[in-house]
Amino acid sequence: MKITQAEFIISAVSAKQYPAGHLPEFAFVGRSNVGKSSLINSLLNRKKLVKTSATPGKTQMINFFNINGDLIFADLPGYGFAKVPPAVQKKWQALVENYLIHRENLRAVVLLIDIRRKPTELDLHMQEWLEQYEVDYILAATKADKLSQAEQSQQLKLIRAAFLQDRDHELIAYSSKTHRGRKELWKQLTRRMKDQQTETA
Numbered sequence: 001m002k003i004t005q006a007e008f009i010i011s012a013v014s015a016k017q018y019p020a021g022h023l024p025e026f027a028f029v030g031r032s033n034v035g036k037s038s039l040i041n042s043l044l045n046r047k048k049l050v051k052t053s054a055t056p057g058k059t060q061m062i063n064f065f066n067i068n069g070d071l072i073f074a075d076l077p078g079y080g081f082a083k084v085p086p087a088v089q090k091k092w093q094a095l096v097e098n099y100l101i102h103r104e105n106l107r108a109v110v111l112l113i114d115i116r117r118k119p120t121e122l123d124l125h126m127q128e129w130l131e132q133y134e135v136d137y138i139l140a141a142t143k144a145d146k147l148s149q150a151e152q153s154q155q156l157k158l159i160r161a162a163f164l165q166d167r168d169h170e171l172i173a174y175s176s177k178t179h180r181g182r183k184e185l186w187k188q189l190t191r192r193m194k195d196q197q198t199e200t201a
């Protein structure tokens with residue numbers, strides 16, 4: 001995908017603020033610090049479109065970006081902050097759950113996991129939500145550059161077993177540093193844009 005334009009649209013704290021229209025949309029979700037913002041920047045070939053410094057206050061917002069006037073990226077608030085008060089946790093849950101259930105133009109979610117870590121309950125719970133609400137998803141194992149090839153294969157096996165029980169489903173090793181996986185992830189995204197066009201044609 002050639003990126004001619006990538007613009008921030010809005011930080012939304014409620015459904016009323018979501019961008020209107022029917023552009024195909026992809027959302028990026030995962031633990032805080034897993035590399036969501038970095039991955040979006042890498043996909044778009046931009047260094048600083050999305051801020052990559054974690055600030056707990058941002059956890060309540062969904063940041064929307066318009067790409068080429070053709071599609072929308074939604075950077076969802078990260079989960080798993082060490083010390084989040086229950087009230088904030090509830091708000092996060094309501095925002096994300098509401099988004100996943102009601103966002104009609106959402107084509108798929110990219111669920112990010114750190115390739116070095118064992119999948120957590122929170123990650124598996126997120127996947128359960130996606131399956132429960134019948135939201136298509138692609139797994140991306142981030143920070144691949146931090147492991148050797150052999151370690152990467154080993155971890156990918158673990159991740160595949162934990163999330164997919166060895167089912168055949170997209171799992172992409174990604175590095176926002178080297179852009180490894182960028183082509184493959186774009187292929188998965190554009191396929192899902194096209195799928196929908198054919199279905200509605």
Ligand SMILES: Nc1nc2c(ncn2[C@@H]2O[C@H](COP(=O)(O)OP(=O)(O)OP(=O)(O)O)[C@@H](O)[C@H]2O)c(=O)[nH]1
Nearest residue numbers: 032033034035036037038052054078143175176177
């Ligand atoms: N080596 C390496 N570092 C990465 C990669 N992706 C992200 N990082 C680093 O990990 C840290 C967190 O990255 P972010 O992209 O801000 O993570 P995030 O998931 O958006 O975090 P929140 O917005 O807090 O939820 C930053 O220091 C990044 O530079 C990667 O692929 N390779």
Ligand SMILES: [Mg+2]
Nearest residue numbers: 036037051052
């Ligand atoms: Mg971020």
